[in-house]
Amino acid sequence: MKDSKYIGNELTIFKDAVNWKHYWYNSISKFISGDVLEVGAGIGINTNLILQNHSDIRSITSIEPDKTLADQILDNLKGDRSKVTVLNQYLQDLPNDKKFDTIIYIDVIEHIEHDSIELNKAKLHLKEGGLLIILVPAYNYLFSPFDQAVGHYRRYNRKMLSDAIPNDMSKLDLFYLDSLGLCASLVNKFFLKQSYPTRSQILKYDRLIVPISKIIDKLILNSFGKSLIGIWKK
Numbered sequence: 001m002k003d004s005k006y007i008g009n010e011l012t013i014f015k016d017a018v019n020w021k022h023y024w025y026n027s028i029s030k031f032i033s034g035d036v037l038e039v040g041a042g043i044g045i046n047t048n049l050i051l052q053n054h055s056d057i058r059s060i061t062s063i064e065p066d067k068t069l070a071d072q073i074l075d076n077l078k079g080d081r082s083k084v085t086v087l088n089q090y091l092q093d094l095p096n097d098k099k100f101d102t103i104i105y106i107d108v109i110e111h112i113e114h115d116s117i118e119l120n121k122a123k124l125h126l127k128e129g130g131l132l133i134i135l136v137p138a139y140n141y142l143f144s145p146f147d148q149a150v151g152h153y154r155r156y157n158r159k160m161l162s163d164a165i166p167n168d169m170s171k172l173d174l175f176y177l178d179s180l181g182l183c184a185s186l187v188n189k190f191f192l193k194q195s196y197p198t199r200s201q202i203l204k205y206d207r208l209i210v211p212i213s214k215i216i217d218k219l220i221l222n223s224f225g226k227s228l229i230g231i232w233k234k
Contacts, residue, residue, distance in 0.1 A: 014202060015043070015045045016199065016202055016203060016206065017202050017203075017205065017206040017210075018206065019206045019207065019210040019211065020178070020181075020205075020206055020210045021045070021046070021049060022049075023177065023178075023210055023213075023214060024106075024135055024177055024227065024229065025046075025049050025053070027175075027177065027229060028104075028133050028135075028229060028231065029053060029054070031102065031131050031133055031172070031231050032050060032054055032057065032102050032104070032131075032133070033054075033056070033057060033101050033102060034057060034058055034100070034101025034102060034127075035057075035058050035059045035061070035099075035100045035101050035102070035127075036050060036054075036057055036059065036060045036061070036100060036101065036102045036103075036104065037060075037061045037063065037100040037102070037103045037104070037125060038050070038060060038061070038062045038063065038103075038104045038106070039063050039091055039103065039104070039105050039108055039122065040063065040064065040065075040105060040106070040107075040108030040111070041062035041063060041064040041069075041070070041073055041086070042064060042069050042073075043069050043072040043073060043076055044062065044072060044073030044074070044075075044076035044077055044086075045076060046104075046106050047060060047062045047073055047076070047077060047084060048076055048077050048078060050104075051077055051078070051079055051080070051081075051083065051084060052078060052079060057083065058083070059083050059084075059085065060083055060084045060085070061084075061085045061087060061098075061100070062084060062085070062086050062087065063087045063089060063090070063091060063094075064086065064087070064088060065088065065089060065090050066088075067088050070086055070087075070088040071088075073086045074086060091118065091121055091122060091125070092121055094125060096124065098125055099125055099126065099127045099130070100125055100126060100127065100130060101126075101127055101129075101130050101131070102130060102131050102133065103122050103125060103126055103130070103131070103132050103133070104133045104134075105122075105132075105133070105134045105135070105136075106135045107135060107136065107137070109134055109136050109156075109161075109164070110136050110137055110147075110152045110153060110154055110155060110156070111150075111151050111152060111153065112153070113153050115153075115164040116163070116164045116165075119132070119134075119164055119165055119166060120166050123166045123169065123234060126234040127234070128234060129233065129234060130233070130234045131172070131231055131232070131233055131234075132165070132169065132231070132232045132233075132234070133229075133230075133231050134161065134229070134230045134231075134232075135227055135228070135229050136155070136156045136161060136227065136228050137152065137155045137156070137226065137227055137228075138155055138156060138157065138176055138182070138224075138225060138226055138227055138228040139155050139156075139157060139182070140154060140155045140156075140157075142155055142182070142185045142186065142189060142226070143155055143189075144185065144189040146197070156228050157228070158174055158228065161174070161228060161230050162174065162230070165230070165232050169232040169233060169234055170232060170233045171230070171231075171232055172231040172232060172233055173229070173230065173231045174228070174229070174230045174231075175222035175228070175229055176217075176222050176223065176224050176225030176226075176227065176228050176229075177213070177217060177222065177225045177226070177227045177228075177229060178209075178210065178213045178217070178225040178226040178227050179213050179216045179217050179220060179224055179225045179226075180209045180210075180212050180213040180216055181205070181209055181210070181213055181225065181226035181227075182224060182225055182226045184205060184209055184226075185226050213225070
């Protein structure tokens with residue numbers, strides 16, 4: 001993950017998008033178990049989601065290479081923090097014998113230039129039968145000033161994400177989320193051209209667009225959307 005262009009400035013803004021976070025989290029929660037590795041944990045908002053909603057997990061290891069961000073993780077956790085270990089390092093710094101039942105990348109892979117190299121390293125840290133869970137922004141045609149500002153190398157479609165996964169891993173699911181959010185992204189790309197949304201815009205998106213997307217996504221069988229989620233098994 002050392003070729004990441006990640007900055008992290010948007011994390012504080014997007015932490016208020018609680019409907020969106022619960023939406024994508026609920027779509028992957030059934031796949032999370034055992035010893036969990038979260039790569040690119042940021043300020044710990046997603047770590048807290050796992051901790052609050054999975055009382056049966058054994059441990060969470062949160063990797064965050066940026067020290068300023070990593071230092072905020074434990075402060076953003078509620079409940080039993082004894083299960084959480086924060087590592088201010090890169091995935092490649094983990095000992096080879098450190099293995100996990102679940103490895104999670106939430107809005108991280110798009111920040112890494114050589115994504116397939118990163119995911120092959122991740123596979124080495126999965127136990128047999130372990131799961132790799134990835135959420136990324138969808139569709140390169142949506143690439144906008146915001147993507148550039150936060151250090152994205154690309155956005156993904158199903159084929160691009162599948163091609164980055166080690167060949168001998170089995171796909172369990174691959175689907176899009178937030179169909180109406182895709183339309184909002186198009187508006188930003190071609191009309192607003194903002195590098196960063198305002199907090200007010202995030203709250204409106206979260207309260208108005210996400211609930212409607214949840215309905216539309218079901219009707220269209222998650223065939224398109226602003227984000228893409230994939231789950232693979234070792």
